[in-house]
Amino acid sequence: MRLLNDLSRAMDTGDGMRTIGISEAEGPCALAIDVGSSSVRCLLYDRSGDQIAESEVQLAYTQRMTPGGGSESDPGELLDLVTRCIDGVAENTAFKNAPIAAVGMTSFWHGLMGIDRKGEPCTPVYMWSDKRSGDDALALANEVDVREVHQRTGCRVHSSYWPAKIRWLRRTQPETLARVQTWASVTDYLHQEFFGPLATSISMASGTGLLNGRTLDWDAGMLDALDLDPEQLPEIRDRSLAYEGLDEPFATRWPALANIPWFPAIGDGAAANVGAGCVGDDRIAMTIGTSAAMRLIVAEGDDRQPPSVLPHRVWRYRLDRDHQVLGGALSNGGNVTGWFASHLAQGDFEELTSAAARVEPDGHGLTVLPLLAGERSPSWHENATGTISGLRLSTTVGDLFRATLEATAYRMAAIYDDLRLLAAPDHEIHANGAAVLASPLWLQIIADTLDHQLDAVDAEAEASARGAALCALESLGVLSSLRDIDHEVSVSYFPEPDAHARYLAARDRQSALEAAISTISLDH
Template structure:
């Protein structure tokens, strides 16, 4: 593997003039304003970005200014299998086929633009785990961060090891969403299959293994495992000593700036335009979302809400002390990513709308907007998939308290939306010591951006202005911008325009009301969750 330098072919002086003089074209797609460019006006080179999320695989092209190229896009939906026992699994080989079809689709639509593709970048949902045999064949399902079956093992790890010390070294707490507890659970629950595993890898590594016959894992993806020493950027030996695996069963570590070239014959023949272009290692979708939405320093805080939610900030170097209840991941060797993630977000909205048999989202917005803030008398703990930040109670389950004969389905939905916002506020409060006095909050993610009501709720709950990102595909764009930086076409990802749109302003009266509601939610949490944490 080697670093690439394309700056001699496309000098940065040309980029500066483009940034200063180019009129950035904007369009409205599915109700969302996004910075894009028509193919004829795209500034080369182009980056093919693959965004592998928890509900779909997406592929699209970005130009040198980080604008999505209109037209060549592909999307393949898939489902994560869940069970009442807490399983959250996917078929890794079926996922690969969807990824390959997305690449097929974009290249077929791109036509002559394929000659301008300088690299392939990708991001994936993280904290996923897959076991392969010595030949690289998958012999376990792909388990995701939402799998809660390892809750008892997380409890045992807390009893055996100093969790505060591990949190300081790895940036992660003991929780079923991370690999330490999950690996111990797999060794106990599926011992025969566990013994057959030669290597434990992530989905991004599995993609690379098929394409190139070998693989490494980026510091970014590795930091989401709970096994990486975040300061030394090596696998944590002390923690591995307490687990049923060896370090040589994990992939070598690498940085996001170190690509591979030379596709294996089946793929080189399938995609001749990509045969020798650099393919950069996958990074965590959360890190990519920060970069893609312009949140590349502590001055801008990224608030993302898709299926799940998170608040994150990019800082240079290692964080001296990770705030209690939060995590600290990596963007790359140079940049850290402290923040907190919720297992709840758009999934709460989707579950409530389906279960309560409510109307389509567009029809619901006026009814939701007509309700007073916290005017329903309900207190909701929105833990449909357990809790991550800030309490990390993986065993927690959702609760709706205060229902009466007068409660309406729309009120229940609004209470759920507010409840998610309250959990985000708790994370934001803990993150404040790492932020300047008045950071800008930037919102992205389809669940949030498609609901102005929810955006206003979050704004009022935080009590801070919230700017809307105009980037529809923030994670894919972030992966593309990091590739441009690695190619030498950007000296820093901060050079790319952030594409910020409407700013929502908080209502002080609503904020005060919501702070009281947060206290009420916390009191219920203490009664039902915290006092019963295993």
């Protein structure tokens, strides 16, 4: 089988991150709350970042998809899921015996919701993948200096971010807009429910498209462009400034958590880097879950400074006041491979992977734009759709699936082309995320495409949740530096020169296809 040949260059390098029993845990411990785009989970970590066995509770939910590209979540449902997850963890033996000293939280970046004068949600959570504001993003881009906005805020003018969504709501739902007292992320709302005041972290604010990355305050230029008052946005605080003293009924419900620090939420991408041990310019994190991203965390004040001018295809978010998160994100990752599995193999991912592994690198004659969920990085086309060129009667399911895996790797390589210039010359790349860690074939394809060794973390390690817990412990002073966090690797994948050469030619074909159809499919 081709799969064995593809994976012969992979090397097992260790046992990965550990899951330990409560008797082995080294205190103090932290509870991590991870509000994801398809589930909520809570779990415990000790001071070494080891997950405590049988401490995890995970509850799934489904976003509501609407005509025209809408993608929404119910803030009340998310609050209920978080409280039920904490209830579940609080009932287990590990929780009752662990010396819990802090709570850390992480959540998806870019989600927007409105809160009324009574402190109640008056909109759903509009997810980053909600594309209904695409036309408003294009209109806004014609009214502002998009290059200067990118340099100031670190974000492109795009439907993923708050400005386009707020403009869309003003145009299409003025009655809803009139009810909004404050715009917030879902974790801002959760902190309000648990503690009273409404505030956001520098990290969560950095993913809105409204934070000035130079002043770390709301950007006056974008507020003016939206006719938005800064009083309509939450107070900004750094991640080290904790909340304490749970409000009722939660203080009675969780007495062990009532009077310990709860630290402000950080963006899931930043948390994933921390959890994967990727803090510093010598470690790039690559995550493929539902979507995909490559990120580099650079500390201000290090010998190698963050760039003064942000490359065109790179965004800049924040972990905190002192750490920039540089990178790019694809809207298409595991969602695309899942779509192919459900439509071509009745959900049998292993069958598809085996078929794809029998195909030589770029041996299918296909050129794919895997843009089923639209596009963010690298080209930021608002109305992108998927395209497959080169179909023949002889094309097989394995051809289609391998071409799609490769095509996604090419999009990732476009991000890496810029990001590698900002990283240390001898940098490592660490892979995490459920979708890619489930596919050794995909990991090898990416290593070959990037022409760089790819180190996969333990598939059982929840990088974002781990990162939230470790950030909380670092803020307590338990950890001296986030750079010191272990970044154990389970398997390494090494690039093969012949495959890399084939993929370079295939990337050129993909770029040519994108250019050829851009005026037809991507911008109309």
